[in-house]
Amino acid sequence: MRRNPVLTVLHRLAIGLYIAFALFPLYWLLKVSVTPNDLLYSEGVRLWPSRTSFEHYAFVIANSEFPRFFLNSFIVSGSTAVIVTIVAAVAGYALSRFAFRGKYWITALMLLTQMFPLVMLIAPMFKILSPLGLTNSLTGLIVVYTAFNVPFATFLMQSFFDGIPRDLEEAAMIDGATRFVAFRQIILPLTLPGIAATLGFVFTAAWSELLFALMLISGNAAATFPVGLLSFVSKFSVDFGQMMAAGILALIPAALFFLLIQRYLVQGLTAGAVKG
Amino acid sequence: MAAIDIKSARKAYGAVNVLHGVDLAIGDGEFVVLVGPSGCGKSTLLRMIAGLEEITSGEIAIGGRRVNDLQPKDRDIAMVFQSYALYPHMTVAENMSYSLKLRRTPKERIAAAITAAAGKLGLDQLTERRPKALSGGQRQRVAMGRAIVRSPKAFLFDEPLSNLDARLREQMRVEIKRLHKDLGATSIYVTHDQIEAMTLADRIVAMNGGVVQQVGSPLDLYDRPANLFVAGFIGSPAMNMIPATYRLANGTGVAEVAGGHRLPLAGSFPVPDGTAVVIGVRPEHVTVSPPGSGGLRTGVDLVEPTGFGSILHLAPFGQPIKAFSLDRSLGRDGAAVDVTFDPARLHVFAEADGRRMDPAG
Secondary structure (H helix, E strand, C coil), X not given: CCCCHHHHHHHHHHHHHHXXXXXXXXXXXXXXXXXXXXXXXXXXXXXXXCCCCCHHHHHHHHHCCHHHHHHHHHHHHHHHHHHHHHHHHHHHHHHHHCCCXXXXXXXXXXXXXXXXXXXXHHHHHHHHHCCCCCCCCHHHHHHHHHHHHHHHHHHHHHHHHHCCCHHXXXXXXXXXXXXXXXXXXXXXXXXXXXXXXXXXXXXHHHHCCCHHHHHHCCCCCCCCHHHHHHHHECCCCECHHHHHHHHHHHHHHHHHHHHHHHHHHCCCCCCCCCCX | CCCEEEEEEEEEEXXXXXXXXXXXXXXXXXXXXXXXXXXXXXXXXXXXXHCXXXXXXXXXXXXXXXXXXXXXXXXCEEEECCCCCCCCCCCHHHHHHXXXXXXXXXXXXXXXXXXXXXXXXXXXXXXXXXXXXXXXXXXXXXXHHXXXXXXXXXXXXXXXXXXXXXXXXXXHHHHHHHHHHHHCCEEEEEECCHHHXXXXXXXXXXXXXXXXXXXXXXXXHHHCCCEHHHHHHCCCCCCEEEEEEEEEECCEEEEXXXXXXXXXXXXXXXXXXXXXXXXXXXXXXXXXXCCCCCCEEEEEEEEEECCCCEEEEECCCCCCEEEEECCHHHCCCCCEEEEEECHHHCEEEECCCCEEECCCC
């Protein structure tokens, strides 16, 4: 069936508008990051500066603590993502497949943790972590991020497991596998899209988390990149150029990460498992 | 190959009983079909044998060994699922060899087993394909292949043909029967399709409401159904059920149906005169002849031609019944026909408990 060309144009136009709207802040980030300081204010709201330079990038990489922030963020987000995904995979599988006492209450409790504004929890969190020596440490951040991300990630993984027919692991168990072997060899490979989505979700959440990082970390040694970004704000001025350059640099790992996992994010791996 | 013994096996989910004590002895190499409407407990029983459902009480033994507490993997049985349950990330060959790999079978033996099974099932050209690149019938074959590559003690089939279209179902039915003839493996087959049950089984186990209704050969169930449930479930078009009152006249029983018509029965029955009964008669045993041949005169309400014959909808005593006739000339709407019943072909069931009654002597 051929569609009305006017409709097609309108359709594309609407999509284009939406994309432009969604990506404009990113574009502005990029634009400011390559605008030399002397043009930043003089050229106002021009869409592209008359002269570009990478001086901010050079400065951020060579003279700021940004590389350290970057590394810290990478350690924290990477570890959090891996730990959360493992815990969530196992917990999600249990919630999806087993009936056990207290299942309802565990689910309810996990939901409950998602209902509080994080701000409320900062003081008690600090009180708990401080005597344990976990403030001002990357480990402390990993623990906190893991705790906050596990419930949602568990629900996410559970929904992916729910989508995989039980017949498959039953067939594997009859074929001679233990439940764990069936989980590892049959169910997990089919859940790769789910695992990728969970990894990506948790990684980005940890990568951009500011509130806890700000409260639990003082000093630059254990600062993550969102905290580090604030160091470009001094008492009297904001160094927009360097801040934006750092922001662009910080986008790279997240973008790379999604590039790596995107092929698993594409669903449809289970097609053909059962009648279709 | 092994015999399977089920002794008062019961299954309850909390307070809900789904299986009320099943006793069944399945011989070595026998093909047993569990048949019944959905929710009758047939799949639950199969899954209990497989080890996928716990046995609430009672005992199941495979090859003389109690398996109640054995994991499915230790029961050495193979199962074909309704959904096929093929591993989507594995090729046909990998799907079929998975069980052998788990048992650390040597590579050459695996390859030989795959080749043999693929040959037997006509999958030679497809071994490197993934399940999603296969048609429904091919997937079904792979599922069968996965079961036959190792020689398990028993094959379990859980409605394996339900997802196929009618033509393919017929074809696969024959293949399953042939396979059983070749391998002689103990097989338990669950279906709700009574035709599958009739055509495949050495013995049929008819179930309803978690209770075994009758166990017997297909023709046994067809010719001598033990109760109203089996009578109504086995056979298509279904048996006519005619409510009647039992009367004793001159030493022989008759069934008095609506309108005072009396159908002679094959003898006297051990029940008092006036007992409420249900007369069952299969459509092919309702004799329909052109008007004037004698019998009850009635009009043809509706005709369903099947090509092989016609199903005539009649109402000889105000009650709708179906008759199957090979004579196409009788099959015209509104035509008048004469209907007779062969006393030997009438099944008599007690209305009270639905049980079959046989003439005394």
